[in-house]
Amino acid sequence: MTGTGGLVVSTTPIPGLLVLDLPLPGDARGWFKENWQRGKMVAAGLPDFGPVQNNISFNQEAGVTRGIHAEPWDKYVSVATGRVFGAWVDLREGPTFGTAYWHEITPGVAVLVPRGVGNAFQTLEAPAAYTYLVNDHWSQAAQAQYTFLNLADESSAIPWPIPLERAVLSDKDRSHPRLADVAPVLPRRTLVVGASGQLGRAFAAHWQGRADVDLVGRDRLDIADPASVGAFDLSPYGVIVNAAAHTAVDAAETPEGRREAWATNVDGVARLVEAARRHRATLVHVSSDYVFDGAAEVHDEEEPLSPLGVYGQTKAAADRLVQTLPEHFVLRTSWVVGEGRNFVRTMADLAARGIDPAVVDDQLGRLTFASELARAIDHLLTVRPAPGVYDVTCAGEPSSWADIARRVFALTGHDPARVRGVPTAEYYAAQGRAEGDGTIAPRPRSSVLSLARIEATGFTPADQDAALEEYLRG
Template sequence: MSVGPSVATTPIPGLLVLRLPVHGDSRGWVKENWQHARMTALGLPDFGPVQNNVSFNATRGVTRGIHAEPWDKLVSVASGRVYAAWVDLRAGSSFGTTFAIEVGPDTAVFVPRGVGNSYQALVDGTVYIYLVNDHYVPGGSYPALNLADETVAISWPIPLAEAEVSDKDRSSPRLSGVQPMEPRKVLILGAQGQLGRALTALYPTATSLDRGQLDLTNGAAVRAIPWHDYDVVVNCAAYTTVDEAETIAGRRIAWEVNAAAPAVLARTAAEHRLTIVHYSSDYVFDGRQLGGGYSEDDPVAPLGVYGQTKAAGDFAVATAPRHYILRTSWLVGDGNNFVRTLQRLAREGASPQVIDDQVGRLTFSDELARATQHLLTSGAPYGTYNVTNSGTPRSWSEYARRVFTQVGRSPDDITPISTEEYYVDKDGVAPRPRFSVLSLAKLTASGWVPTDADQALDAYLAKKPAR
């Protein structure tokens, strides 16, 4: 019976040893060096190799020294044997951790970005091959460690004094002089909005850009971004003026920002193996759902241009292999919004009319930002997720009454009014979904515990508004 491949972990996080079946007879042998379906099922990352390199080592003792390249690689031996050693040169608690084994044709090793790797040929004519998931660019710099570093103390089978080592490798610094490789960064687009500000607070080391700094319709500008520095791009940019989207000028901008720009990002994410996070809206539905809230699998049926453009953006982003589409509703965050407006009106003594036939849940920007972080770090499957605060769905007027109560006004100072009555004398009004409740079952199944919207509202009102 044929025994399949197996994967074992090592002391270095992400460094995996793959044992490969080698099938031989009088003619020689054959093996599956990289078999996507089987190996990813075993836990090997789907790292998307784009280049295959071969290293021929003419004589026993050739030692190639400890380099931490800015890409992932899968290394295996085609002929001969090597003594292989790895040192974690990534920033973090595992910096300096080592692992070494002898490698022959029956072994492959997955080496994550930033882990220094070195190979010493044990016989003449040794050949090893490696798949990498980025193209080699001459002149690039990355961390390297001296082969003789006393801190890691690698036990080379062939003493380095007798080995064939390049002058460059002999001059590499000791561990104390190595600049650790930092992890790839997060890029936040649309960083000046309510959600963008919440995400920037959660990811203080992220690169944050607004539309004025990156025009996604400019191909040259998009290509000029150093995408290899990033592993996640978060798209908070959106055109959300739903009534203006119904005008000739607004319709064009809405399609450009909400549909065309996400399509560019999706193509870029696929090309550079990025994870893309994109935010959608309850407006992709017509609001005529009966029973429970909308699930992620319900068909979209937008009523107006804004919802149509958001749905188109969802379809585009879903083409990226690594994507999270977060559908949300009734966003409240740092800046002007429904809650702050009602809070101000309450303090000014106004008694406003507020719509009572549109029902949904508030979503606070810090809740949406933390849910984003949860999906990115928990290993949740890629796809679409509904994200709002939890609790009892309410109408806009019910939330308004709660705001007035918390400010010290009577809730009876809020006059409920229908959507038709509210907009009776207004022109160019976009249709709104009457039912905007989104089911949170898929998100909670991933391990997320949402915050009740009423509790979040009370906490939000207790904070001083941003100026």
């Protein structure tokens, strides 16, 4: 039970079903109430559920009984006049399926009914103006997603004050099934965008046993293409994981690459943000160490953004877009290694071919294996800490690229001394190029990210040396 300023929010045996006692100041002339006051109610513990439609059911006589209907949105119910007996049954898949709760509703009481919980009421004092806010617009297609339960269901054992045989019911409400014949309301689905990339493939492996996850590649959903996004139905999804990105950091410095990077990393993310807001979905977005200039030895989530190149600028812009959503997780990461061609595989190949590489030794960071990033995202979606930005990499002592190359050589049975460490400027000068010349993106010298915030949620990042050894064994 929480409260502020006379407003009290109480929990019930049905998860997410909340009862509000509303202040009802008045005098001889009547009373006044703030039936919906977002700021006060959120502060008192009500979720910011974002209503978009207000409906009123006017009931002319006592005994009018309606329900039990589980709808594909959240409802906030109260009465403006009269008095009703409210009853709810959890029809969502899970351990509380079938749990019932009832409570009398007067003008000084309101109830938040989450999606998938069956809602019903019986008029006790008429006329009764039963009001409800919902956070999606009614449509014929939405109504087709309703789930129904019979008002007389014996297992729910709702103690209707006016026996149903004397109540006023519609024929439809009389014909609804008993609980044993009700198909539970399934949770909203999870969508992974960018399934063909390193992170997308890691999710395919990590969530392979889940039937509620859809992974789509660019052939089905290209976030850079407005027509593709417009044609894709995002309404079934309660979670959208954005693993799609333009990651060619050097190509992004060219005129064509700059346009492509902005089209995917900013415009595309803006479309996902709009969809997540419209459908009340949690958006998970993967960001980058490139949003920083690398001047700080360790970057935490509160550091001001300071990108050096075009890729970093697009990722920084996307971070800010995603952070406008009430439900979001931005995961900043670095040096991602997954399935396919990557730095680790390249070093292992060079070692096997007898080539002794020159590798940059003045950029510091930690590897992040795509499987570890998928595990961190799964953790956040399960634990549900406060929305915001979370840095995620492997743990352990920071290394240079040259250090990692030497570990790869050693782990694959080759002499690590064959790797020659060189400064970034020398590495590119040998190719006739330089950072900032239009062909090479400037790199942050330190990509070390603080792991304190993600660890505080109960997540323990894998040690990068142990993860590297396991990766090479696989």
